[in-house]
Amino acid sequence: MSSSTINPGILVALPELEPSSPFFKQGMSLRVTGKLQEYIVETAVAIIIDGGATLMIDTQNLRDLGFRIGSIYQFIGELLIQPENDAILKARVGRNVDGIDLNLYHQSVLLRRQFESDLMKLREA
Amino acid sequence: MDPTQSAHVKLLAADLLSLTARSAGAGVSRAGRTITRAEAVGVVVSRDRANKFLRFHVDDGSGCVPCILWLNHRQRPGSGGGPSYMDLTAEVAAEHAAAVRLGALVRVRGRVGVFRGSVQITVGDVVAERDANVEVLHWLQCVRLARLCYDVPAPARPRS
Numbered sequence: 001m002s003s004s005t006i007n008p009g010i011l012v013a014l015p016e017l018e019p020s021s022p023f024f025k026q027g028m029s030l031r032v033t034g035k036l037q038e039y040i041v042e043t044a045v046a047i048i049i050d051g052g053a054t055l056m057i058d059t060q061n062l063r064d065l066g067f068r069i070g071s072i073y074q075f076i077g078e079l080l081i082q083p084e085n086d087a088i089l090k091a092r093v094g095r096n097v098d099g100i101d102l103n104l105y106h107q108s109v110l111l112r113r114q115f116e117s118d119l120m121k122l123r124e125a
Numbered sequence: 126m127d128p129t130q131s132a133h134v135k136l137l138a139a140d141l142l143s144l145t146a147r148s149a150g151a152g153v154s155r156a157g158r159t160i161t162r163a164e165a166v167g168v169v170v171s172r173d174r175a176n177k178f179l180r181f182h183v184d185d186g187s188g189c190v191p192c193i194l195w196l197n198h199r200q201r202p203g204s205g206g207g208p209s210y211m212d213l214t215a216e217v218a219a220e221h222a223a224a225v226r227l228g229a230l231v232r233v234r235g236r237v238g239v240f241r242g243s244v245q246i247t248v249g250d251v252v253a254e255r256d257a258n259v260e261v262l263h264w265l266q267c268v269r270l271a272r273l274c275y276d277v278p279a280p281a282r283p284r285s
Contacts (some may be wrong), residue, residue, distance in 0.1 A: 006170055008138065011186040031168075031186050065228070074257070076168060076184060093170055093228035097257035108261045115268045116139055116187055123143055 009076035011109045014053035019085045026081050032057075032089060033074045033097065033105065039067040045088070048073060050102065056088040065094050072097050133164040133234045134275065137267045138188030141165065142244050144237070153237050153244060158279045163246060164234045165190045166254065166263040169225055179222045183233055185260075191240070192233050194221055194248040224253040230260055 009031030012023045023030060032055055034048030046057040046067060057075050059065070067073075077091035134155075141163055144153035153160050167185035174180075177197035182189040196218050224231060235249040254260070 006182055006184070006189045008184045008186055008188050009168075009170075031184075062228070074168075076170060093168060095168070095228045095230065100257035101261070104258070105261055108264050111268060112137070112187070112264050115271070116137070119140060119143075119271075 011112070013106055013109070014048070014050040014055050017053065017055060017079075017087060023079075024081070024085075024087065025079065028079045029076070030079055030089060031074065031076045033072065033100070033102065035072050036067055036069050039069065046073070048075075056086075057094070058088050058090045059094065060090075062091055062094050065096070068096075072100055072102070074100075130159050130161055133162045134160050135164045135263065135267045135270055136275075137264065138165060138167065138183070138185045138190045140187075140267070140271065141190055141237070141246075142188045144244055153239065156276055156278075158275065160237055162235065162249075163237045164232065164263075165192075165246065166230070166232045166260050169227055169229050169231055172225055172227055174222070179225060181225050183231060185264075190233070191243060191245040192235070192248050192251075193240075193245060194218060194225070194251065196222060221248065221251045224251055226253070230254045230257065232259070232263070 007029035009029050010023060011031050014032060014034050017024055017032075032048065034050035034055065036046055037049045037054060038047040039045075044058065044060045046059050047054055048057060057077075058080075059067075073094055074097045075089055075091040075094040077089045077093075079087055079089055081087050140155070144155050144160065165183050165185065167183035167190065169181055170184040170189060171182040172179070177195065179194040179196060181192050181194070183192060196215070231251050231253055233246055233248055233251045235246040238245060238247055
């Protein structure tokens with residue numbers, strides 16, 4: 001398996017996932033983090049929340065991961081946009097990240113984006 | 126000697142994967158500095174176990190770093206040391222392989238090389254990280270080190 005076949009999960013905050021966002025694209029690989037609000041056993045769909053925004057996660061491909069309401073989870077997968085802009089992330093991997101400092105995490109993501117943008121400009125120059 | 130030649134250089138995947146190869150076996154180069162070892166932290170997103178090796182990818186959000194962990198220490202006569210040394214090395218490699226689970230956050234350190242035109246890490250050690258905050262710390266260290274150290278031209282060699 002070569003690295004070209006696996007897209008990295010771009011780090012996004014849930015409030016950024018709105019239809020006008022550059023991250024809101026069919027099939028886009030994303031990494032999302034949020035508190036588990038609801039888990040529907042019949043469909044294996046989890047709903048996570050962060051910053052007032054929610055996202056549905058299809059966890060059918062995940063084994064060995066227990067779900068506890070109120071715990072914080074992180075998922076990497078592909079975004080599937082359904083009619084009327086309903087989005088669901090089809091998770092490839094997931095993990096419990098209880099104890100994570102979400103404020104620090106989101107601030108660091110912004111710093112990283114700036115760094116990666118500078119790096120890209122440097123490589124292109 | 127330039128310290129980046131002997132240290133495990135902390136790099137984000139996007140940075141690591143954009144490095145250019147030097148001559149065969151001489152590592153890779155970043156901003157004119159030779160890099161032979163690297164450290165990456167991320168989530169295991171693929172795992173392909175063969176008889177002699179474990180190949181996996183670590184995703185840190187900026188790229189997926191290909192890693193190879195050799196498991197054939199008992200089958201390599203030229204690997205040095207006696208049988209007990211090789212047993213111990215094989216045991217350590219097996220422990221490392223056990224840490225590489227799909228979805229786990231891992232810290233990988235090893236030699237940087239080029240395989241079929243792509244940068245990869247030949248794993249020296251890999252550990253599963255329990256605290257999710259260590260990944261954030263690693264990102265900040267990568268950014269800080271790049272700006273304050275790796276992007277700064279290497280010191281000139283003293284004349285002997």
